[in-house]
Amino acid sequence: MRKLGVLMIAALIASLMLGKLVVIGPWSGAEQEKFLPVLKAFEREYGIDVEYKAYRSEDLLKILPAQFKAKKSMADVIFMWSWFIQDQAKKGNVVNLTDVIKEDDFIPGALDAVKVNGKIYGIVYTGKVKPGFWYRKSFFKKYGLKVPRTWQEFKDLLKKIKSIPGIKAPIASGDGVGWPLSDVTEHFLITFGGPYVDKDLMAGNLKWESNTAKYAMGKLVELLKAGYFGEPTEWTMVLKQWWNGEYALYFMGSWITGMVDDPEDLGVFTLPGAKGVVFAADYAFIPKYSKHIDEAKKLIKFLATEGQVVQVRQGGHIATYRYTSLSDYPPVDREVAKILQGMEALPDLDDTVGGAFQKAFWDQLKLLWVNPERFDEVLKVLDEKMAVTKK
Amino acid sequence: MRKSKLSHFLVFMLPAVIVIGVFVVYPCVRTTLLSFFDENGHFTLRNYAEVLKSRDTINSDGITRGEFPLGTLLHNAIWIAIHLPLTIFIGLIAAVILRKTWGGNLLKTFIFFGMVMPMIVGGVMINFMFDENVGIVNAFLRLFGMPSKTWTAHPETALFSLILGSVWLWTGFSMTLYSAGLETIPKDYYEAASIDGAGPFVQFFKITVPLLKPITVVVATMTLLWDLKIFDIVYVATQGGPGGASNVLALQMYNYAFIEFNYGKAAVVAVLLTMFTLIAAIPLIKTAGEE
Numbered sequence: 001m002r003k004l005g006v007l008m009i010a011a012l013i014a015s016l017m018l019g020k021l022v023v024i025g026p027w028s029g030a031e032q033e034k035f036l037p038v039l040k041a042f043e044r045e046y047g048i049d050v051e052y053k054a055y056r057s058e059d060l061l062k063i064l065p066a067q068f069k070a071k072k073s074m075a076d077v078i079f080m081w082s083w084f085i086q087d088q089a090k091k092g093n094v095v096n097l098t099d100v101i102k103e104d105d106f107i108p109g110a111l112d113a114v115k116v117n118g119k120i121y122g123i124v125y126t127g128k129v130k131p132g133f134w135y136r137k138s139f140f141k142k143y144g145l146k147v148p149r150t151w152q153e154f155k156d157l158l159k160k161i162k163s164i165p166g167i168k169a170p171i172a173s174g175d176g177v178g179w180p181l182s183d184v185t186e187h188f189l190i191t192f193g194g195p196y197v198d199k200d201l202m203a204g205n206l207k208w209e210s211n212t213a214k215y216a217m218g219k220l221v222e223l224l225k226a227g228y229f230g231e232p233t234e235w236t237m238v239l240k241q242w243w244n245g246e247y248a249l250y251f252m253g254s255w256i257t258g259m260v261d262d263p264e265d266l267g268v269f270t271l272p273g274a275k276g277v278v279f280a281a282d283y284a285f286i287p288k289y290s291k292h293i294d295e296a297k298k299l300i301k302f303l304a305t306e307g308q309v310v311q312v313r314q315g316g317h318i319a320t321y322r323y324t325s326l327s328d329y330p331p332v333d334r335e336v337a338k339i340l341q342g343m344e345a346l347p348d349l350d351d352t353v354g355g356a357f358q359k360a361f362w363d364q365l366k367l368l369w370v371n372p373e374r375f376d377e378v379l380k381v382l383d384e385k386m387a388v389t390k391k
Numbered sequence: 392m393r394k395s396k397l398s399h400f401l402v403f404m405l406p407a408v409i410v411i412g413v414f415v416v417y418p419c420v421r422t423t424l425l426s427f428f429d430e431n432g433h434f435t436l437r438n439y440a441e442v443l444k445s446r447d448t449i450n451s452d453g454i455t456r457g458e459f460p461l462g463t464l465l466h467n468a469i470w471i472a473i474h475l476p477l478t479i480f481i482g483l484i485a486a487v488i489l490r491k492t493w494g495g496n497l498l499k500t501f502i503f504f505g506m507v508m509p510m511i512v513g514g515v516m517i518n519f520m521f522d523e524n525v526g527i528v529n530a531f532l533r534l535f536g537m538p539s540k541t542w543t544a545h546p547e548t549a550l551f552s553l554i555l556g557s558v559w560l561w562t563g564f565s566m567t568l569y570s571a572g573l574e575t576i577p578k579d580y581y582e583a584a585s586i587d588g589a590g591p592f593v594q595f596f597k598i599t600v601p602l603l604k605p606i607t608v609v610v611a612t613m614t615l616l617w618d619l620k621i622f623d624i625v626y627v628a629t630q631g632g633p634g635g636a637s638n639v640l641a642l643q644m645y646n647y648a649f650i651e652f653n654y655g656k657a658a659v660v661a662v663l664l665t666m667f668t669l670i671a672a673i674p675l676i677k678t679a680g681e682e
Contacts (some may be wrong), residue, residue, distance in 0.1 A: 050399075105680045148555070175544065231523060232544050241524070356651045359630075367634025372547050378634070384446075388651060 020049040021295055024077040026056040026282070030258070034314035037163075038307045045302070048295050057081055064287075066094040073287035076296035077303070082122065082283045082347065083354035089114075089121035095286040100297050101304050110320045113347050114119070114283055122227060123304035126317035130183050131339045132270035133249040134256055140267065143249065144246070146272065147269045151219075154272055160227045163247040170228045172247035173369055174235030178362020182350045184251040185220060186278055187271060187363055192216035194274035195344045202352050204390040208382040217379070218328035224372040232369050253280065254336040263332045268339070276344035281320055308345030316318045353389060360385035421666065426658035438655040440665075447635060447643055459636035461548040463643045470554055470639065471618045477558045478614050479607060481564025487599065489566075490573055499566060506563030514627025517556030518543060543629050546636035553637055558625055562615065565610045572606035573599070605678055612675035619667050640664055 018290070027035045032054055039050045055063075060080055065075055068088065094381070098120045104109055104235050106124055141163055142340045161170035166380030174180025189382065190198050193216035200206035206213060223229060230238070230247055236259075242250040243260055257263045266299040270277060285305060286296045308321040315330045318337050325335055350358040429435045429498040442448055460466070485502060489495035505513070520526050523543035529539035542552040576599065584594050623642035625631055631638030631646075640660055647659035 156627065231541055233522075233524065233541065237524065356646070358648065359650050363630065363632040364634050366544065366632045367636070369545055369631060374634070381446075381634070 010103055019292070020051040021077065021292055021299055022053060023050050023077045023299070024053050024055050024060065025079040025193040025284075027029040027056055031316070036317065037302065037314060038310045040355070041300055041310045042302045042307065043304075046101060046295075049300070051064070057084075057273070060084075061317040062163075064088070066285065066364075066380065067170050068289065071289050075268075076290040076292050077284055077286055077300050078127070079282050079284045081351050081354055082281075084351055085114050085283055085285045086116055087354075088285070088287075089119075093293050093319045094121045095288055095290070095293060095297070096302065097123065097286070097297070105305065105322055107345060110281060111344070113281075113352060114285070120287040123300050125284060125303055125309050126319050127279050127310050128253040128255050128316075129279060129318055129336050129340060129345075130187065130218040130251075130253045130278040131266070131268050131276070131336060132187065133264055134253050134268045134275070135249050136243070136245075136265050136359065137267045138265050139245060139248060146269070148272055155223075157225070158223065158312060158323065159226040166245065167248065168212050168241070168246045169230035170248050171223075171230065171231050172238045172250040173232045173365065174238055174250070174252070175232030176234035176236075178365070179350070180235045180252070181365040182361055183253065183278065183348075185358055186349050187249065187251065187274065188220040189216045189349070190276045190278070190346060191271040192219045195346055198276070198346050198349060202347070202349050203208045204353075204386055205228075208386065212381065218376070221368070221375050224369060228261070229303045229369060254318060255316050255332065257332045259304045266332070267335040270339070270343075274343070277339065277347050278348050279318070279320075279340065279345035316390050325345040347377040353386070355389040357382070357385045357389040406485060412665065420662050422658045422665075426655060427663050429655060438659045439581060442647075442656050442659040443631050447638065449538045450635075451456065459550060460634060460638060463638050463640045466550055466638060467619060467621070467640050469550060470557075471615060473551070473554045474557055474561070474618055475611060478561050478565050480612055481558065481562050482610065483569050483600075483603070483607075485562065485566045486569035487595065490570065499570065502566055505560040506567070508560065509558065510623035511627050513556070513560045514624040517553060517624060517627045520556060520656050543637075544633060546633050549629050549637040550616055553624055553628055555626070560624070561614065565614065567663035572603045576602050596674055608674055608678045610672060615671040616668055619664060620661060 001162045011084075023033075023039065025035060028340075036052060039052055042048070043050055047065070057080055060078070061084065063074070064080070065088075068091070085094060096119050101111075101120065103120065103125055110124040111120055111122075114120060114124065119239070135145075138346055143156060143161075145160065146158050157372065158170040160169060171184075174185075186198065189201065193212055197206060197212055197216060201208065202211060208214075208217075233241070238247070239252070239256070239259060241247060256267060260266060284300060286293060290296050305323075307322055308317075308319040308327055309324050311317045312319045312324055312328050312333065313330075315333060318333065318340070319328075326337060329337055353361075360381060364381050367374060368378045398553065404604045426438055427434055427436070429437065443471070446452070446460075447462065447667075448464050450465075453459060453461045461469075479517055487497070489499050492498070508516070521528050523529055523539050523541040526539075528542065533539055540548075541549045550679070556656050580598050580602075584598060589597065620641050621639055625637055625639050625642050631642045633670065644657050644664070645659035647653045647660060
């Protein structure tokens with residue numbers, strides 16, 4: 001009895017000394033509710049308490065560099081953009097995880113975005129696919145519309161939709177933040193330039209004003225000039241308008257399945273001929289200034305592996321951990337996971353490049369959307385900002 | 392006696408001198424120095440050259456074509472050119488009209504709401520006001536059968552939308568100051584002018600406007616300073632877009648510092664803003680000196 005008491009006191013002192021591991025992630029509201037079971041599962045398995053804090057990546061971008069400069073960290077595990085992890089790893093502010101996770105356990109290339117000189121500095125968590133244009137099956141049925149198989153069929157479909165009374169435009173354009181427009185743009189780049197164009201643009205090996213990139217972007221501009229895209233409108237507001245039939249198509253990531261009243265009514269198609277889709281994974285790292293690096297390593301390994309299985313069961317996420325079974329997914333997500341098969345999964349272009357380019361990319365696309373005649377000027381600015389970012 | 396005066400001086404002045412020194416003078420000097428050094432700590436004028444030659448600051452292509460973006464320097468100048476006279480004019484007229492109107496104080500309270508509101512909220516409100524679907528501006532235009540659009544989404548109207556929105560947010564300030572100023576003008580002046588046959592317009596231009604000159608100087612200077620450091624409204628409503636069409640100096644500084652992490656270039660914009668601010672503050676300092 002006395003021994004038990006001593007053990008309990010020792011455990012209490014140990015837990016007080018360790019405190020809680022702090023995890024920072026971008027999810028709040030309903031998304032946070034789906035993430036918390038993952039942390040609970042870790043707490044149960046390892047007996048280590050974890051506290052979750054939600055921060056926007058844009059805010060972390062301003063806070064973390066100053067903290068690291070002061071050799072401090074506000075959390076033990078932080079979810080952040082891959083380019084930021086790479087950048088901080090080069091500055092020596094990130095814990096090397098090469099011995100913590102095995103690269104073969106994840107979908108090919110998934111960890112490339114967090115590697116520096118062959119060493120792994122972050123984990124790849126689950127992600128969201130940006131598969132293509134979403135539509136309501138009931139809307140297509142009502143107006144006798146069919147999923148296009150060629151570029152010409154796609155243009156014919158848009159023309160037909162535009163003639164439907166009450167339609168504002170065939171395709172809804174999300175605004176407010178910059179990524180809805182950049183996502184659809186990237187889909188055009190991948191389809192008409194091929195996955196390598198997307199990769200070369202990311203690496204800064206190809207200019208935006210090059211013929212290849214210009215050709216791929218030109219296909220988008222052709223549709224913009226024809227008035228097939230609606231005016232940029234706050235992305236959640238336009239989602240409702242699309243659902244109510246004011247638009248027929250909406251380019252969005254797989255998280256849309258959790259944002260509509262009836263996911264069963266959802267259909268999705270890629271641009272005809274697309275050989276790749278963007279798979280926007282979430283990445284996490286351990287700051288060098290964490291006070292609980294050993295415990296944080298246990299947590300980050302759990303998140304990268306078993307945690308992903310728990311996460312996909314909550315819905316809305318696609319795993320990068322190869323040992324996640326299709327049966328772990330809810331039915332709607334299973335369909336999205338299938339789209340990935342046979343396609344090259346590419347990282348998100350602007351999230352990968354980041355910095356001044358990302359901001360300029362989002363901003364210039366807003367200009368292109370309302371003024372496609374200024375296409376050449378937009379490409380020129382993108383090249384300028386890419387040069388600044390890669391400097 | 393002299394010793395006692397000195398000790399009083401030190402007791403009362405030292406805390407203020409320390410606070411101003413640490414929180415105002417030191418950051419100003421440090422920022423100015425930062426603008427003249429590169430990342431390796433070498434003296435350079437390259438930061439100034441890069442900022443002043445940047446199309447973000449002065450966009451010669453846009454100026455030649457007469458299309459936005461024209462550059463942050465011109466955007467701020469346009470902001471001042473429109474916002475400053477409108478704020479003074481509307482604030483003065485509102486103060487004069489509402490002074491003797493029934494329910495005038497209540498109306499003044501409503502106008503002052505814009506001033507009380509945090510500018511971040513103001514930016515969100517402006518975004519909604521000019522939105523195609525839910526905006527009050529488009530609802531009004533549709534009454535007259537005019538086409539609607541999201542004004543902040545188009546380069547040719549984005550900056551003007553923000554400026555007009557900021558007039559709504561800032562007019563309460565000028566109106567309040569003018570209202571207080573009007574109370575200081577003796578009624579005898581107006582009575583004497585009436586006896587001499589002067590009408591309301593003559594009284595307004597010959598008595599009210601000249602006697603409110605010190606207030607006008609304060610309103611103009613404060614508005615000018617507000618226009619120079621305008622940031623929050625733009626950041627929330629348009630992020631300076633589309634395509635930089637509504638970008639302003641303070642947002643440019645923020646982008647250099649926290650998006651590009653180029654503190655040297657951010658310091659250059661900060662120095663430029665400080666210079667403009669000092670120039671703008673001269674009339675206020677002179678007026679205070681005269682008084």
